[in-house]
Amino acid sequence: MELMTWFTELLEGNLIFTPQTLSYYWDGLVTTTQLVFLSLLAGLVLAVPLAIGRSSRHRWISLPIYAYTYVFRGTPLLIQLYIIYYGVVFVDGIQESIFWPLLREAFYPALIAFTLNTAAYTTEIFRGAIKATARGEIEAARAYGMSQSLMMRRIILPSAFRRALPAYGNEVIFMLHASAIASVVTLMDLTGAARFVYARFYAPFEAFLFVAAIYLCLTFAILYFFRFLEKRLLAHLKPA
Amino acid sequence: MKKLFTISILGAALVAGTAQARDYDHVRFGVDVPYEPMEYRTPDGELTGFDIDLGNALCEEIGITCEWIVQEWDGIIPGLMSRNYDAIMSSMTINDERRQTVLFSDPYFTPPSAWFAPADSELEDATEASLDGKTIGVQRGTLQDNYATDMFGSVASVSRYSTADDMVLDMQAGRLDIVFLDYPVGKSTLLDSESRDYKVVGEMITEPKEYFGDGFGIAFRQRDEALAERFNEALATLQDDGTYDEIYERYFGDDE
Structure with missing residues (x-):
């Protein structure tokens, strides 16, 4: 109750940050978080097998994956989003297909674009980490008579994940910032909310500084989460 | 010599400034073309449009003659002040900033907004009940956005676009059930498009004023109050006797 009166007093006489616009920002925060979290999760799940395939000695496995990561890292995310959101409409019969209820919403095309994009980057990050596995570790595993898959599971992947952690933390932050383009396909994410408030009140500084502060808070949360993870998982690398 | 010249100009301006408003039997209108369908040229170069037709009808009603003088928009108020013409009738929105310089007639037109939907849509009107759960498309930050958000934001979802093209x-694609647009924009991009059939849903909307503005007015010099009054009376007459509606239909009616 006291909190409520404090809150209404805080907002009193403020034309821009009314309970209504704050609820837009809140909905935007929820949408951005969902979009970034789900696309990172799906991207991660996709990236692990892709990274293993990418480091395969068989070219018929590694080349198609290389082509995929090359295309998705070599084109702007905005273009990918446009192609998936507007382009999918021109696929014949898509409106009658079972996928249409999903593709009709702006959220799922955006989710697909972000997932494919982050999966491409994450694949390359993991591939680098897999490649950087110390030769000695692999030779030791072979000497123990481990099969290729057991070696991958027990030796290569666990150490590769740890090596990839700092670079992957950056990818998560990039993804959060890249999600700002979701508002061009009508999604009301954080940036969408800010653009709405800006257009409604002609107040660029208030609208965008406020949303920038929210992004900063989110970035700090991600940074500290990864710092915590690195402390736990990379403890053995700390100088004694 | 130059000084003398300046002084005489000043003197002339003073004399003009204090001169009594005269009775006009001939009014010259300043107009900026093209701004379809309000004022534009036909292929053979003749001026036409809603403003032109209404202006001529008003003059006829008052019993005076009038002529149209084409003037670029950015010099249109200075042109009125320097007596290049006696009034501006060129889709000028009435606002307080302009009111400080010019005298406006009563608003003679508010640009209408309208709801557009695919021709096979079951939507027949735009109310809270009929739009419940629908997706409305608007251009971000337009008065249509403000109106749709405030009136229907709680029952329908409002999708905002940067350009009308993206929205169309x-x-x-079938992502939007209905869009809310400036009527002329919707007419040219949707009703006149070849690819698919669209229809206007419900009435055209020009009210309430806090969303749709005061509309367009004829601008006069501040001292020409008598002339503005004659135009206001004539406007009221034309609106009563159906002439106004006839001209409106000519430019904003459904083609079918």
């Missing part, structure tokens, strides 16, 4: 594309 999503309507064709």
Whole structure:
């Protein structure tokens, strides 16, 4: 109750940050978080097998994956989003297909674009980490008579994940910032909310500084989460 | 010599400034073309449009003659002040900033907004009940956005676009149930499009004023109050006797 009166007093006489616009920002925060979290999760799940395939000695496995990561890292995310959101409409019969209820919403095309994009980057990050596995570790595993898959599971992947952690933390932050383009396909994410408030009140500084502060808070949360993870998982690398 | 010249100009301006407003039997209108369908040229170069037709009808009603003088928009108020013409009738929105310089007639037109939907849509009107759960498309930050958000934001979801083209594309794709647009924009991009059939849903909307503005007025010099009054009376007459509606239909009626 006291909190409520404090809150209404805080907002009193403020034309821009009314309970209504704050609820837009809140909905935007929820949408951005969902979009970034789900696309990172799906991207991660996709990236692990892709990274293993990418480091395969068989070219018929590694080349198609290389082509995929090359295309998705070599084109702007905005273009990918446009192609998936507007382009999918021109696929014949898509409106009658079972996928249409999903593709009709702006959220799922955006989710697909972000997932494919982050999966491409994450694949390359993991591939680098897999490649950087110390030769000695692999030779030791072979000497123990481990099969290729057991070696991958027990030796290569666990150490590769740890090596990839700092670079992957950056990818998560990039993804959060890249999600700002979701508002061009009508999604009301954080940036969408800010653009709405800006257009409604002609107040660029208030609208965008406020949303920038929210992004900063989110970035700090991600940074500290990864710092915590690195402390736990990379403890053995700390100088004694 | 130059000084003398300046002084005489000043003197002339003073004399003009204090001169009594005269009775006009001939009024010259300043107009900026093209701004379809309000004022534009036909292929053979003749001026036409809603403003032109209404202006001529008003003059006829008052019993005076009038002529149209084409003037670029950015010099249109200075042109009125320097007596290049006696009034501006060129889709000028009435606002307080302009009121400080010119005298406006009563508003003679508010640009209408309208709801557009695919022709096979079951939507027949735009009310809270009929739009419940629908997706409405608007251009971000327009008065249509403000209106739709405030009136229907709680029952329908409002999708905001940066350009009308993106919105039309999503309507064709079936992502939008209905869009709310400036009527002339919707007419040219949707009703006149070849690819698919669209219809206007419900009435055209020009009210309430806090969303749709005061509309367009004829601008006069501040001292020509008598002339503005004659135009206001004539406007009221034309609105009563159906002439206004006839001209309106000519430019904003459904083609079918």
